[in-house]
Amino acid sequence: MKKAAVFSLIFLAAIVFLAGCQKSETEIASLEDAKLARIGVMTGSTGEALTVARYPEAQVKSFDDIMDAVAAMKSGQLDAIVTGFPAALQVTKKNQELGLLSEPLDYEDTAIAVKKGNDALLAALNRIIVELKRDGTLESMKQRWFKPDLTPYEEMNITLPTVGKPLKIGVSATREPFSFVDKEGRVTGHDGELARIIGARLERPVEFLNMKFLALIPALQAGKVDLIVTGMTATEERRKFVDFTEPYYANAQVMLVRKSAGSKPASSPGPAAEKQTDVKHGEKLVSVADLKDKRIGVLVGSAHDTYATKNYPDATILQYKSPADVALAVKTGKVDAALFDAEPLREIMRQDDSLGLLGDSLFDFDVGVGFNKDNQPLRDQFNRFLAEIKQNGVYGDMVRRWMEQRDTRMPVIENAKSNGVLVVGTSDVGLPFTAVKDNRLVGFDIELCERFAASLGKEVKFSNMDFGSLIAAVSTGKVDLIASSIYVTEERKKQIDFSDPYYEMGTNVFALKKNIAAFDDSGEAKGRSMPLLTRIANSFYSNIILENRYLLIWDGLKTTVIISIFSTFFGTLLGALICFMRMSKRTVLNLPARLYINILRGMPVLVLLMLIFYVVFASVDINPVLVAIIAFGMNFAAYVSEIFRSGIEGIDKGQTEAGIAMGFTQFKTFVYIVLPQTVHRILPVFKGEFISLVKMTSIVGYIAVQDLTKASDIIRSRTFDAFFPLVMVAILYFLIAWVLMLALEYLERMTDPKYKRLKEGKA
Secondary structure: HHHHHHHHHHHHHHHHHHOOOOOOOOOOOHHHHHHOOEEEEEEEOOOHHHHHHHHOOEEEEEEEOOOHHHHHHHHOOOOOEEEEEHHHHHHHOOOOOOOEEEOOOOEEEOOEEEEEEHHHHHHHHHHHHHHHHOOOOHHHHHHHHHHOOOOOOOOOOOOOOOOOOOEEEEOOOEEEOOEEEOOOOEEEEEEEEEEHHHHHHHHOEEEEEEHHHHHHHHHHHHOOOOOOOOOOOOHHHHHHOEEEOOEEEEEEEEEEHHHHOOOOOOOOOOOOHOOOOOOOOOOOOOHHHHHHEEEEEEEEEOOHHHHHHOOOOOOHHHHHHHHHHHHHHOOOOOOOOEEEEEEHHHHHHHHHHOEEEEEEEEEEEEEEEEEEOOHHHHHHHHHHHHHHHHHHHHHHHHHHHHHHOOOOOOOOOOOOOOOEEEEEEEEEOOOOOOEEOEEEEEEEHHHHHHOOOOOHOEEEEEEEEHHHHHHHHOOOOOOOOEEEEEOOOOHHHHHOEEOOOOOOEEEEEEEEEHHHHHOOOOOHHHHHOOOOOHHHHHHHHHHHHHHHHHHHHHHHHHHHHHHHHHHHHHHHHHHHHHHHHHHHOHHHHHHHHHHHHHHHHHOOHHHHHHHHHHHHHOOOOOOOHHHHHHHHHHHHHHHHHHHHHHHHHHHHHHHHHHHHHHHOOHHHHHHHHHHHHHHHHHHHHHHHHHHHHHHHHHHHHHHHHOOOOHHHHHHHHHOOOOOOOHHHHHHHHHHHHHHHHHHHHHHHHHOOHHHHHHHHHOO
């Protein structure tokens, strides 16, 4: 049976995966072509009303989340999706087969929602929005969050108060880049940052409540949140229930279609630039001399930047803030080639086989630690320290571990930390020098600085910043020194002092292998046609391992199990009480029980959940998990009470009479004679209701509980993988139900008289 279940799950996963590969034959090249199309919209959004009104003959299908609609489109169930521009842009960035029609359906204002009657808060928010518009903050946020490429987001560091009444912010954090959950479990994005800015200016701590989009306005009306900041459009219909601030973003409703239909992504360049996206087959790069008229990527403020500008005057030099951006520009065809340090480049190419070197090293430079020109004593101390570790063998051991063995484990370095603090400026340019691993900085430069700080008896504090900001930071005294595989150049010596060199490193040119003549096409073709298991493995890494996303699943799993088990206990006890009242001959007990059973069984559990959270406990600060347990327990009790009643009434009345005739009280007769038989009779039906309860817990996201389904939504909003998270969660729900079912089956066997006799050897 176990094998059959496993094979069934594998077969289900294969069907879902293959379904995602299906293509629809309907082509949409303009808004006019969508008259009879199958169009996906977000439930309760302005795009839903707009689509229904504009396309009365189309098949409009509503979805709770953008990624559900994307999954439907990929599986051939939709021809187009109507949604807000930021969400659509995010989809196109990670789904290259999809694009946006150039003409928007309509324009709209995005604003913050406030509970009606809260005029003081509304006025304060309007003042803040006006100030943010005037000082350019909103424009800066727009550039940083609504970017057309996959370069990392740059979130502003905002210091919030830690005491005071929290400002409760309602969000639907599956709407990247407006609001989403990052790798540390924080609500972030354009609106996440805006909410923190508002909290800082109001001098109040910020508390985010993450829930379904449809649940936001009821939560605001019930006082569960103080305001809604999650890309909400200020419509006249919504103004009937809540107040809106001045708009902080001018949005548009756009149509998302397949590129094959003739559309192109909103961020795509013009025809001339598109033609140069890749180096043509007949123009493959043979040597570095071929870069003279190409697009070259460099790290801003680096020696590569200076070299490329000087030696390739006719080339287009594109500057990027981080090494990851440089590598991504090469991979996505934004540049034809890029320059980077030889040692970190080896690590990049080790992880990505599609990249290759073009020619030999361009130039070599000494690498040193930078100091402020007025801090000569610290520079001298470092030079003495460097000479000492080179002499005693510590330096040689570091080179062997980091450069040769590629060991990324940081050693334990004893430090008294009794002599102040050493502030070190660095940039995570990549291993083996500096990188972030498991939420901490590691690398050769990091160990070097930690050892230097230990030699001074100082606590070391790292300031991780853009590479281009390092020299300015040490020049102005923001940091004591900078260490990030920095080349010692004459130009830099004019601004800062350098230590004695601690490494010599070269610079190489790298590009996609398919664009380099030295590499043939055999590997490329093979890479594009990945086996099914390889694709599954890659999806597993992206959705589970990367950024510790398994922690989201783990937290969601715990929440689902807790709600399921405690709801069952509460529902069973309450069901027993309702059953007692239902079987009573007294109307005062019987009638309320009948009403309870009829009302609860006739009411959808989602409605019950929302009523309890937003109406019953509207003015009570209660944990949403407890609300879910109460709601599901009450629903479970209505069904269980009838199961109990039918089981009890199925026992022959003669057994009760016989027990009383033997001298048992009515209570003892029930406990020792009726109840054991009842439990054995009702367990098969009870198991079915229990499994239904486990599956029903998937709706708790409506009241801001992060269960398994909610965790899946968060992951999909980050990875834009429409299938793997869903299949994964389906398997986990099956495993939860299966394990709990085994426990009930064991209880069923233990209450079976035949099993007891067999166990006692009396059969």
